[in-house]
Amino acid sequence: MILITGSTGKVGQQVISALQAAKTPFTALARSDASARELTARGVRGVRGDLSDPASMRQALRGVTRLFLLSSGVDPHAAEAPVIGVAREAGVQRIVKLSALGSHADATNSFLRGHARAERLLEDSGLEWTSVRPTFFMQNWLVYNAPAIRAGQPVYSNTGQSRLAWIDTRDIADVVAVALTADEHVGRILDLTGPEALSYTQVAERIGKGLHRTVQHVPVSDRAAYTAMAAGMPAAYAFALTTLNQAVRRGIAETTTDTVELVTGRPARTMDAFLSEHLGEFHG
Numbered sequence: 051m052i053l054i055t056g057s058t059g060k061v062g063q064q065v066i067s068a069l070q071a072a073k074t075p076f077t078a079l080a081r082s083d084a085s086a087r088e089l090t091a092r093g094v095r096g097v098r099g100d101l102s103d104p105a106s107m108r109q110a111l112r113g114v115t116r117l118f119l120l121s122s123g124v125d126p127h128a129a130e131a132p133v134i135g136v137a138r139e140a141g142v143q144r145i146v147k148l149s150a151l152g153s154h155a156d157a158t159n160s161f162l163r164g165h166a167r168a169e170r171l172l173e174d175s176g177l178e179w180t181s182v183r184p185t186f187f188m189q190n191w192l193v194y195n196a197p198a199i200r201a202g203q204p205v206y207s208n209t210g211q212s213r214l215a216w217i218d219t220r221d222i223a224d225v226v227a228v229a230l231t232a233d234e235h236v237g238r239i240l241d242l243t244g245p246e247a248l249s250y251t252q253v254a255e256r257i258g259k260g261l262h263r264t265v266q267h268v269p270v271s272d273r274a275a276y277t278a279m280a281a282g283m284p285a286a287y288a289f290a291l292t293t294l295n296q297a298v299r300r301g302i303a304e305t306t307t308d309t310v311e312l313v314t315g316r317p318a319r320t321m322d323a324f325l326s327e328h329l330g331e332f333h334g
């Protein structure tokens with residue numbers, strides 16, 4: 051049996067859709083009543099568990115042979131290492147891990163460093179593994195920037211004019227579904243991007259074109275970005291996001307790959323297709 055973690059989030063929800071479309075049986079982890087209800091509403095069998103509670107994971111992993119592992123904190127290694135250990139003991143045979151493009155054991159950024167360290171642990175675990183390393187999600191625009199755009203405000207970032215090869219989470223999910231069910235990607239790191247690298251300014255301009263009004267991106271300093279983010283989230287998370295954008299300015303997200311097409315047999319979705327599908331969510 052397959053178990054999906056992160057099942058109510060941006061990637062996990064799409065992994066569920068991809069497995070449902072392929073009629074592949076699976077269960078999904080729910081850490082709260084609200085998440086369990088959300089899964090039930092989608093016709094998914096939820097299994098209760100919390101990644102930070104090894105006893106609950108031991109229970110959740112009973113009978114599981116393949117695991118999609120996604121964590122969402124500032125240090126993926128701290129979150130995932132205990133789960134990898136419990137999974138091995140529980141008899142899981144394969145883990146498909148959600149990582150991030152540009153992950154590196156010596157990275158200054160905690161997301162990138164933590165993902166690389168968790169990948170290394172997985173490689174050394176003796177389990178079958180695949181690491182799926184996407185670049186930045188197109189869906190971030192819906193979650194983080196659409197509220198400002200709807201309110202007629204600019205989008206601020208400390209990415210400067212650097213370009214990012216944004217990817218649709220549905221493409222990540224389609225790759226994850228293949229990695230969970232087929233054997234040819236075992237032992238591989240899959241670098242996933244969309245087909246075009248665009249700066250925040252360029253994406254904002256495209257949204258503005260669709261809305262027939264100006265949507266502005268204002269590049270800000272690291273300090274301004276950190277201060278603004280730290281006002282609304284834990285300081286460690288704000289620092290990690292700020293330093294991630296420093297890495298963007300060093301060019302970690304600007305190269306495109308054809309890996310989505312190599313794995314799924316069809317090209318990655320474009321930003322233009324994504325924006326035209328979701329334009330209504332940017333309307334004030």
Ligand SMILES: NC(=O)c1ccc[n+]([C@@H]2O[C@H](COP(=O)([O-])OP(=O)(O)OC[C@H]3O[C@@H](n4cnc5c(N)ncnc54)[C@H](OP(=O)(O)O)[C@@H]3O)[C@@H](O)[C@H]2O)c1
Pocket residue numbers: 055056057058059060061062079080081082085099100101102120121122123126148149150151161184185186187190
């Ligand atoms: N955003 C990007 O552009 C980007 C790019 C590359 C890589 N990534 C990586 O993607 C991952 C985040 O994926 P996402 O954006 O899909 O996540 P997300 O939307 O933030 O959702 C997080 C999911 O994980 C679940 N979760 C969080 N903590 C948990 C815990 N302790 N136990 C059980 N479940 C827990 C949440 O469940 P609840 O419903 O209970 O909250 C939710 O389903 C991170 O590892 C990040 O580094 C992100």
